[in-house]
Amino acid sequence: MNEHTPIIELRDVSKSYTGVKSVTNLTLSVKAGEVLCLLGENGAGKSTVIKMLTGVERPTSGDVVVNGEIVNFTSPKDARDRGIATVYQEVGTLPLMSVARNFVLAAEPTKGWGVFRRLDLDKASQMALEGLRQLGIGRVISGRQLVGTMSGGERQALAIARALHFGAKLLVLDEPTAALGVRESATVLRLIETVRSRGIGVVFITHNAYHAHSIGDRFVILRRGEVLAAFNKADKTTGEVIELMAGGSELRSLLSAAELNAMDPNSDPLGVSNK
Numbered sequence: 001m002n003e004h005t006p007i008i009e010l011r012d013v014s015k016s017y018t019g020v021k022s023v024t025n026l027t028l029s030v031k032a033g034e035v036l037c038l039l040g041e042n043g044a045g046k047s048t049v050i051k052m053l054t055g056v057e058r059p060t061s062g063d064v065v066v067n068g069e070i071v072n073f074t075s076p077k078d079a080r081d082r083g084i085a086t087v088y089q090e091v092g093t094l095p096l097m098s099v100a101r102n103f104v105l106a107a108e109p110t111k112g113w114g115v116f117r118r119l120d121l122d123k124a125s126q127m128a129l130e131g132l133r134q135l136g137i138g139r140v141i142s143g144r145q146l147v148g149t150m151s152g153g154e155r156q157a158l159a160i161a162r163a164l165h166f167g168a169k170l171l172v173l174d175e176p177t178a179a180l181g182v183r184e185s186a187t188v189l190r191l192i193e194t195v196r197s198r199g200i201g202v203v204f205i206t207h208n209a210y211h212a213h214s215i216g217d218r219f220v221i222l223r224r225g226e227v228l229a230a231f232n233k234a235d236k237t238t239g240e241v242i243e244l245m246a247g248g249s250e251l252r253s254l255l256s257a258a259e260l261n262a263m264d265p266n267s268d269p270l271g272v273s274n275k
Helices: 046-053 076-081 099-103 121-134 152-165 182-197 209-215 238-246 257-262
Strands: 008-017 020-030 035-039 061-066 069-071 084-087 170-174 201-206 218-223 226-232
Touching (some): 008 046, 020 218, 084 152, 121 152
Parallel strands (some): 035 201
Antiparallel strands (some): 008 020
16 A cells, blocks of 8 residues: 555445435545545434444445455454544543553453453553553543543543554544533644644544634535535635535525624634634
């Protein structure tokens, strides 16, 4: 695989459930060190795309291609073995377990022999803290700290650090900022920037155009399972992205002059900087 070969591609992929098409003729790709933003409102087909990327569902037609090779994922494990990891909106960490235990869950380092074999908590703590430090998270200083005491952004960092430690080459982030405040959302966006700088590909699924435009390289907007638009960051302003997501001329016909002015790309009506 050369540097121009995408980590993953969906080629003319469709997915139907009992005759109802959830995704129709979708083509997208992600290269190393690139952030692809997949945008759309609820029901646009984003969750179905996640499932096809990560082996939860198989496409009805079309191909999934990893590093130039057509693959047929039969389970999420197949995708993980190919270096594709997912961090879901709910994060998936266990709040009543320690940082270290969450980090090594199902892949625990051990020490001792036979009946004396046991978890090497010191090594697990070292692994977890090192993974967090590599992502710029320094506030967590003990692997024995309960995950429930961490902020939402730190929990996202823990899940991402775990995925990278176990060999992820592509991260699929499902609405990572949806339940977070402004400060914690900024933490997650910085994490994505850090991950990109390490040559990891990212699929950033979101309905927040401001967050997407601040970090994305390329964009695909879905509506009712079809690609409404695909473009590079330089091709659209944040306001134009919002307009596409919300319905274009349909939206404009319903908005007042004040609301249309609020969509000006130089304004920031949601309080999140686009710089």
